[in-house]
Amino acid sequence: xxxxxxxxxxxxxxxxxxxxxxxxxxxxxxxxxxxxxxxxxxxxxxxxxxxxxxxxxxxxxxxxxxxxxxxxxxxxxxxxxxxxxxxxxxxxxxxxxxxxxxxxxxxxxxxxxxxxxxxxxxxxxxxxxxxxxxxxxxxxxxxxxxxxxxxxxxxxxxxxxxxxxxxxxxxxxxxxxxxxxxxxxxxxxxxxxxxxxxxxxxxxxxxxxxxxxxxxxxxxxxxxxxxxxxxxxxxxxxxxxxxxxxxxxxxxxxxxxxxxxxxxxxxxxxxxxxxxxxxxxxxx
Amino acid sequence: xxxxxxxxxxxxxxxxxxxxxxxxxxxxxxxxxxxxxxxxxxxxxxxxxxxxxxxxxxxxxxxxxxxxxxxxxxxxxxxxxxxxxxxxxxxxxxxxxxxxxxxxxxxxxxxxxxxxxxxxxxxxxxxxxxxxxxxxxxxxxxxxxxxxxxxxxxxxxxxxxxxxxxxxxxxxxxxxxxxxxxxxxxxxxxxxxxxxxxxxxxxxxxxxxxxxxxxxxxxxxxxxxxxxxxxxxxxxxxxxxxxxxxxxxxxxxxxxxxxxxxxxxxxxxxxx
Numbered sequence: 001x002x003x004x005x006x007x008x009x010x011x012x013x014x015x016x017x018x019x020x021x022x023x024x025x026x027x028x029x030x031x032x033x034x035x036x037x038x039x040x041x042x043x044x045x046x047x048x049x050x051x052x053x054x055x056x057x058x059x060x061x062x063x064x065x066x067x068x069x070x071x072x073x074x075x076x077x078x079x080x081x082x083x084x085x086x087x088x089x090x091x092x093x094x095x096x097x098x099x100x101x102x103x104x105x106x107x108x109x110x111x112x113x114x115x116x117x118x119x120x121x122x123x124x125x126x127x128x129x130x131x132x133x134x135x136x137x138x139x140x141x142x143x144x145x146x147x148x149x150x151x152x153x154x155x156x157x158x159x160x161x162x163x164x165x166x167x168x169x170x171x172x173x174x175x176x177x178x179x180x181x182x183x184x185x186x187x188x189x190x191x192x193x194x195x196x197x198x199x200x201x202x203x204x205x206x207x208x209x210x211x212x213x214x215x216x217x218x219x220x221x222x223x224x225x226x227x228x229x230x231x232x233x234x235x236x237x238x239x240x241x242x243x244x245x246x247x248x249x250x251x252x253x254x255x256x257x258x259x260x261x262x263x264x265x266x267x268x269x270x271x272x273x274x275x276x277x278x279x280x281x282x283x284x
Numbered sequence: 285x286x287x288x289x290x291x292x293x294x295x296x297x298x299x300x301x302x303x304x305x306x307x308x309x310x311x312x313x314x315x316x317x318x319x320x321x322x323x324x325x326x327x328x329x330x331x332x333x334x335x336x337x338x339x340x341x342x343x344x345x346x347x348x349x350x351x352x353x354x355x356x357x358x359x360x361x362x363x364x365x366x367x368x369x370x371x372x373x374x375x376x377x378x379x380x381x382x383x384x385x386x387x388x389x390x391x392x393x394x395x396x397x398x399x400x401x402x403x404x405x406x407x408x409x410x411x412x413x414x415x416x417x418x419x420x421x422x423x424x425x426x427x428x429x430x431x432x433x434x435x436x437x438x439x440x441x442x443x444x445x446x447x448x449x450x451x452x453x454x455x456x457x458x459x460x461x462x463x464x465x466x467x468x469x470x471x472x473x474x475x476x477x478x479x480x481x482x483x484x485x486x487x488x489x490x491x492x493x494x495x496x497x498x499x500x501x502x503x504x505x506x507x508x509x510x511x512x513x514x515x516x517x518x519x520x521x522x523x524x525x526x527x528x529x530x531x532x533x534x535x536x537x538x539x540x541x542x543x544x545x546x547x548x549x550x551x552x553x554x555x556x
Binding site for chain 2: 046049050051052053069070071074075077078079081083084085087088089093097098100101102
């Protein structure tokens with residue numbers, strides 16, 4: 001679906017945000033893109049959808065150069081930015097004038113998503129609250145049924161019930177023909193939603209792994225103390241020590257994304273090294 | 285035969301990719317629906333400006349408003365209002381939120397470009413001419429014409445420079461059009477500032493260039509126009525032959541074409 005090859009990008013040539021970046025994303029997955037503030041998550045997404053041009057390397061969508069922004073590519077991708085623009089129209093008028101550009105748009109789905117989000121149909125979009133506008137745009141984005149759906153901080157501005165609704169709807173909207181990329185710095189918002197984690201740190205992609213694969217190699221647990229355990233990374237909590245350990249015995253644990261993310265950004269190379277190591281190598 | 289068929293197929297696909305009449309129609313409608321309030325307000329302002337200028341001259345001057353006077357108002361508002369309006373046509377691309385929505389909309393760059401060009405160049409001139417004559421037909425007869433019949437400025441003649449105004453507008457439009465996509469904010473002010481700066485530089489350089497080319501000191505040297513020089517007690521003016529003067533229009537029209545093409549490539553390269 002998306003292939004990024006040796007991509008280098010920077011707003012100034014001397015100060016590169018990414019250098020020789022390689023990344024492949026495939027259909028049938030919901031990717032969670034994590035990174036610190038300023039790590040370049042939004043910039044990476046913009047490179048993916050052709051809104052920013054790499055200084056070197058390429059980004060292709062189904063084999064076509066994203067930066068050409070050809071209608072053929074655009075009608076199969078929807079990009080929902082963090083800050084959205086809505087025209088002074090009602091949802092119905094917006095759909096009537098915009099949906100026609102997306103060949104797979106499903107109006108029935110759109111109105112059912114709107115109803116689930118409790119967004120009024122007849123309100124003028126630019127008069128609605130930011131949260132309502134965002135929910136309308138999420139509903140529209142999902143109803144386009146594009147193969148690629150890229151969302152930058154989609155949960156920003158949503159209240160707690162809407163975030164829950166968002167997770168449910170996204171999980172339901174994923175099909176084998178669709179690739180969804182969600183960037184966020186609020187890790188908890190992606191829990192029980194994404195199946196693959198992509199982490200941007202220090203100008204490179206340090207992790208691009210399915211959660212199941214992470215759980216196979218790492219054990220996420222709470223310990224009374226670190227003594228007697230091969231702890232890779234740990235954080236104190238009221239219940240004890242939230243820790244990441246090598247998963248030597250093949251025990252399944254739920255990936256604590258926040259802990260995992262903190263381990264990476266706090267410069268803990270052992271977690272990433274173990275993740276990238278060959279499991280057969282560890283066995284001997 | 286097979287190669288020709290393949291070539292035809294390729295060019296047809298390429299044309300369809302860059303321009304599809306159905307998609308263009310949809311884009312045109314979307315743009316109109318989303319912007320018609322602004323355009324209607326702008327039209328109201330345009331009518332007001334023409335009426336104000338015309339009314340002021342009718343009030344201040346004795347006798348009927350001459351055709352020459354009408355032509356001056358026509359040129360001033362065409363260039364002034366036209367350049368201000370054009371400088372707003374791609375201003376949405378300076379706003380990140382609007383730019384993302386516009387650039388990721390599934391239509392080609394050519395289609396997006398043409399919608400902006402049609403509204404700011406073609407439609408503006410049609411609406412402007414109609415508005416000018418609407419106001420003129422309402423206001424000019426109110427002037428003090430005595431026994432004379434009120435006179436109106438004819439459009440398709442160059443007697444008072446009407447055709448020249450349209451040629452000049454194409455050039456000014458090209459500048460404002462490029463400025464609307466080049467700058468992120470304060471489009472009109474920035475474009476006008478850069479334009480005057482470049483014109484001053486161009487005029488100074490032109491004089492130096494002409495003097496070095498001819499090896500004499502010149503009194504004046506206007507770019508793409510006359511030069512005047514003094515020899516002894518005599519002043520000489522060197523100018524294009526009168527029957528060739530129409531060819532001078534090629535310069536602003538050529539510049540306009542160049543600026544329009546540059547704007548298109550700027551749109552293609554626009555990043556957010």
